[in-house]
Amino acid sequence: MAHLKVNQEKITDKEQLIKICPFGAIEEINGKIEIGAACKMCRLCVKKGPAGAIEYVEEDIPQIDKNKWKGICVYVDHVEGNIHPVTFELIGKARELASKINHPVYAVFIGENIKDKAEEILHYGVDEVFLYDNKELVDFRIEPYTACFEDFINKIKPSIILVGATTVGRSLAPRVAARFRTGLTADCTVLDVKENTDLVQIRPAFGGNIMAQINTPNTRPQLATVRYKVMSAPQRNDEKSGKITLMDIEKEKLNSNIEVISVTKKEKEVSISDAEVIIACGRGVKSQKDFEMIKELCDLIGAQIAVTRPLIEAGWADAKRQIGLSGRTVKPKLIITCGISGAVQFTAGMRGSDCIIAINKDEKAPIFNVAHYGIVGDLYEVLPRLIEKIKVSKGA
Amino acid sequence: MDILVLIKQVPGTNKVEVDEKTGVLKRDGVDSKMNPYDLYALETALRIKQNKGGKISVLSMGPPQAESIIKEAYMMGADDGALLSDRKFAGADVLATSYTLSQGIKKIGKADLIICGKQTTDGDTAQVGPEIAEFLGIPHVANVRKIIEIKEKSIVVEMDMPETVEIVDIKFPCLITVEKDIFQPRLPSYKKKLETKDREIKVFSLKDFDDKNEKKYGLNGSPTQVERIFPPSVNNDKEIWQGNSDELTEKLYKKLKDLKFIQ
Ligand SMILES: Cc1cc2nc3c(=O)[nH]c(=O)nc-3n(C[C@H](O)[C@H](O)[C@@H](O)COP(=O)(O)OP(=O)(O)OC[C@H]3O[C@@H](n4cnc5c(N)ncnc54)[C@H](O)[C@@H]3O)c2cc1C
Ligand SMILES: Cc1cc2nc3c(=O)[nH]c(=O)nc-3n(C[C@H](O)[C@H](O)[C@H](O)COP(=O)(O)OP(=O)(O)OC[C@H]3O[C@@H](n4cnc5c(N)ncnc54)[C@H](O)[C@@H]3O)c2cc1C
Numbered sequence: 001m002a003h004l005k006v007n008q009e010k011i012t013d014k015e016q017l018i019k020i021c022p023f024g025a026i027e028e029i030n031g032k033i034e035i036g037a038a039c040k041m042c043r044l045c046v047k048k049g050p051a052g053a054i055e056y057v058e059e060d061i062p063q064i065d066k067n068k069w070k071g072i073c074v075y076v077d078h079v080e081g082n083i084h085p086v087t088f089e090l091i092g093k094a095r096e097l098a099s100k101i102n103h104p105v106y107a108v109f110i111g112e113n114i115k116d117k118a119e120e121i122l123h124y125g126v127d128e129v130f131l132y133d134n135k136e137l138v139d140f141r142i143e144p145y146t147a148c149f150e151d152f153i154n155k156i157k158p159s160i161i162l163v164g165a166t167t168v169g170r171s172l173a174p175r176v177a178a179r180f181r182t183g184l185t186a187d188c189t190v191l192d193v194k195e196n197t198d199l200v201q202i203r204p205a206f207g208g209n210i211m212a213q214i215n216t217p218n219t220r221p222q223l224a225t226v227r228y229k230v231m232s233a234p235q236r237n238d239e240k241s242g243k244i245t246l247m248d249i250e251k252e253k254l255n256s257n258i259e260v261i262s263v264t265k266k267e268k269e270v271s272i273s274d275a276e277v278i279i280a281c282g283r284g285v286k287s288q289k290d291f292e293m294i295k296e297l298c299d300l301i302g303a304q305i306a307v308t309r310p311l312i313e314a315g316w317a318d319a320k321r322q323i324g325l326s327g328r329t330v331k332p333k334l335i336i337t338c339g340i341s342g343a344v345q346f347t348a349g350m351r352g353s354d355c356i357i358a359i360n361k362d363e364k365a366p367i368f369n370v371a372h373y374g375i376v377g378d379l380y381e382v383l384p385r386l387i388e389k390i391k392v393s394k395g396a
Numbered sequence: 397m398d399i400l401v402l403i404k405q406v407p408g409t410n411k412v413e414v415d416e417k418t419g420v421l422k423r424d425g426v427d428s429k430m431n432p433y434d435l436y437a438l439e440t441a442l443r444i445k446q447n448k449g450g451k452i453s454v455l456s457m458g459p460p461q462a463e464s465i466i467k468e469a470y471m472m473g474a475d476d477g478a479l480l481s482d483r484k485f486a487g488a489d490v491l492a493t494s495y496t497l498s499q500g501i502k503k504i505g506k507a508d509l510i511i512c513g514k515q516t517t518d519g520d521t522a523q524v525g526p527e528i529a530e531f532l533g534i535p536h537v538a539n540v541r542k543i544i545e546i547k548e549k550s551i552v553v554e555m556d557m558p559e560t561v562e563i564v565d566i567k568f569p570c571l572i573t574v575e576k577d578i579f580q581p582r583l584p585s586y587k588k589k590l591e592t593k594d595r596e597i598k599v600f601s602l603k604d605f606d607d608k609n610e611k612k613y614g615l616n617g618s619p620t621q622v623e624r625i626f627p628p629s630v631n632n633d634k635e636i637w638q639g640n641s642d643e644l645t646e647k648l649y650k651k652l653k654d655l656k657f658i659q
C-alpha cells in the first residue's frame with residue numbers, strides 16, 4: 001500500500017512541519033510526528049518538509065494497457081432534444097485534444113426522437129455520433145441513462161469522456177464513473193492531454209481560492225465535467241462530416257424507479273448574488289425609462305441588472321438589486337458599471353468580481369481604480385452602439 | 397421512516413491562500429465546522445420527521461475530530477450517529493470516499509431515504525451523493541429544491557434544472573441531494589446539547605466492513621491524484637480606454653467577445 005513514512009530523526013522543526021499540512025493531518029503524539037486520517041495525500045509535506053523527513057513510499061501496482069482505450073467522447077447534453085451549447089464547446093476541446101494524440105472524436109446522444117438533432121452535431125467535426133433513441137429515454141432518468149452510457153463505454157472503450165457540468169451532467173457523470181470505478185474531475189477549467197493519453201485536468205476548489213491539477217493515471221475511461229462558457233465553441237461547418245450510428249440496448253436495462261410527473265419552464269431568476277454577468281447602473285442613468293436600454297443589453301448578454309443605492313432610494317428598482325455595503329455582495333464573472341462613481345460603500349460589494357468594466361464620463365471617477373477596463377465615455381453614446389453591434393452579429 | 401443524512405467536516409474558512417513561493421496553503425487557524433450545505437440536508441430530514449415521524453441518523457467519514465459535527469447534529473435533533481475513521485481511508489478521492497460511505501451505510505443498516513448536501517466547501521465536487529447511490533444500487537435525484545409529498549413507498553420532489561423545474565416521484569430506498577435554501581436550518585439547541593451530552597457516537601473502521609480489501613479505500617482506492625495545488629491567477633489587467641464613441645464601442649465589443657460573453 002502506498003503510504004507516507006515518517007523519518008523522525010530527519011525532522012528539524014516539528015512545529016514548522018505540522019504547519020505545512022493544509023489539512024491538519026500531521027500531529028505530534030508523545031513527542032513523535034504522526035500522520036492522521038485527515039491526510040489527503042497531497043504530498044506537500046514530502047516536498048516542502050525537511051529533506052527526507054516524510055517519504056512517499058509507493059508499492060508497485062499493475063499498470064493498465066492504455067492502448068485498449070481510444071477516442072475522446074462528448075456527452076450530448078439536452079432537454080427534450082434541445083442541445084445545450086456546452087456540448088459544442090466540449091466538442092471543440094475534444095477535437096483539440098484528439099489531434100494531439102491522434103484519436104477520433106465521438107459524441108454519445110441519449111434521448112427520444114433525436115435523429116434530426118444528431119445531424120446537427122455532424123456540422124461540428126465529430127467522427128461518429130452514437131445514438132440511443134428510445135421512448136424510455138424521453139426524460140432524463142438516472143438509471144436508463146446510466147445504462148446507455150455503460151453500454152456505450154463497454155462497446156466503444158473511449159479513453160476520455162467530457163461531460164457538461166449541467167444539472168444532468170453533474171448527476172450522470174458520477175454515476176457512470178462509479179460504475180466503472182474510475183476517476184471523475186469536477187468543473188475543469190483547463191484540459192490538456194499527455195502523450196500517454198493521460199488527461200491533465202485543472203480545477204478550482206475551496207470556493208475558487210485554490211487551483212488543483214488532477215490526473216487519472218491508471219484507470220479508464222477518464223471522466224471530466226466542464227462548466228458552460230469555459231471552453232470555446234468551434235465554428236459550425238456548412239458541410240457535414242462523420243456518421244451516425246444507431247445503438248441497440250435491451251429494453252430490460254431501461255427500467256427506472258423514477259417517474260417524471262411534470263417539466264415546467266422556470267421564471268427567470270432575480271437573485272444578483274448568483275448571477276454570472278451583471279450590468280450595474282448608477283445615477284449616470286438619467287431616468288427610469290432608460291432602464292429599457294439597459295435591459296435590452298442584459299437580455300443580449302444574459303446579464304442581471306443591479307443598481308447603486310441612490311436608484312433604490314429613487315424607487316427605480318427592487319432593493320434586492322442593490323450592490324454594496326448596505327446591499328448585496330456579488331462576485332460575478334463580469335460586471336459592467338454604467339454611470340457609477342465608485343464610492344467605497346458600493347465597491348465593497350463588488351470588488352471581488354473576476355472582470356470589472358466601468359463606463360463613466362469623468363476620467364477621475366474612483367470606479368476606475370477598481371476597474372480592469374475603464375471606458376471614459378458617455379454611456380448614452382456607447383451602449384446603444386454596443387447593442388446594435390451585438391444584434392448585427394447575432395443576425396437579428 | 398429511516399432517514400440517513402451524510403455530513404462532512406470542512407475547514408472553518410475556505411479563504412485559503414497559497415504561498416506562491418513555497419506552494420503551501422495558508423489558512424487562518426485550523427478551525428473546522430460542518431459543511432454548511434449539509435445543514436440544509438439535516439434540516440430537510442428534521443422537517444420530514446416532524447411530519448411523518450421516523451428516525452434520523454447521521455454518518456460521516458473523517459478523522460476522529462469529526463465527532464464534533466456529529467455532536468452538533470445531535471444538538472439539532474439527529475437521533476443517532478456514526479463516524480467512519482481509519483488511517484487507511486486517508487487520501488480518498490470521490491470514488492474512494494463514496495465507496496467507504498456506501499460500506500458504512502451497509503454496516504449501519506439501509507435507510508429509506510438518504511440525504512446529502514449539494515456540495516462541500518472544500519473539495520467542492522458535488523459528486524459524492526450520486527456515486528454513493530450507484531454503489532448502493534438505488535436511484536438518486538440531485539439538486540432537489542422542494543419536497544412535495546412523502547408517500548408510503550416513494551417521495552415526490554422538485555428538481556432544479558437550468559431552465560426548467562421537474563417534478564419527479566422516486567421510489568424508496570433512494571438518495572437525494574438538496575439545494576441550499578430548501579429549508580432554513582435551525583440553530584443547535586442548548587437543551588438538546590444537555591440531553592445528548594452522553595449519546596453514543598459509533599466509530600467504525602475498515603475491519604468492520606464487509607469488503608475489507610485495502611485496495612478499495614483511501615489513496616489506493618482513488619483513481620484520481622492531486623498532482624499539484626497552486627493559486628488562481630488573478631485578473632491584474634488595468635486599462636483605461638479613451639477615444640470617440642465608435643472606438644470605445646469597438647474595444648468593448650472585442651473585449652466581451654474575447655472573454656466569451658458574446659458568442
Ligand atoms: C483541491 C482538491 C480538489 C479535488 N478535486 C477532486 C476531483 O476533481 N475529483 C475527485 O474525485 N476528488 C477530488 N478531490 C478529493 C475530494 O474532494 C474529496 O476528497 C472527497 O472526499 C469528497 O468530495 P467533496 O468534498 O467534493 O464532496 P461533495 O461531493 O461536494 O459532497 C457532496 C455531499 O456528499 C456528502 N459527503 C461528502 N464527503 C463526505 C464525507 N467525508 N462524509 C460524509 N458525507 C460526505 C455530504 O452530504 C456532501 O454535502 C479533491 C480534493 C482537493 C483537496
Ligand atoms: C452608510 C452608507 C452605506 C451606503 N451603502 C451603499 C450601498 O450599499 N450601495 C451603494 O451603491 N451605495 C451606498 N452608499 C452610497 C454611496 O456612498 C454613494 O453615494 C453611491 O454609491 C453613489 O451612487 P452612484 O455612483 O450611482 O452616484 P454618483 O456618485 O452620483 O455617481 C454618478 C456617476 O455617473 C457618472 N455619469 C453621469 N452621467 C454619465 C453618462 N452619461 N455616462 C457615463 N457616466 C456618467 C458621473 O461622472 C458620476 O461619476 C452608502 C452610503 C453610506 C453613507
Ligand code: SF4
Binds near residue numbers: 021024025026038
Ligand atoms: S500528504 Fe498532504 S495531507 Fe497528507 S500529511 Fe502531508 S501535507 Fe498533510
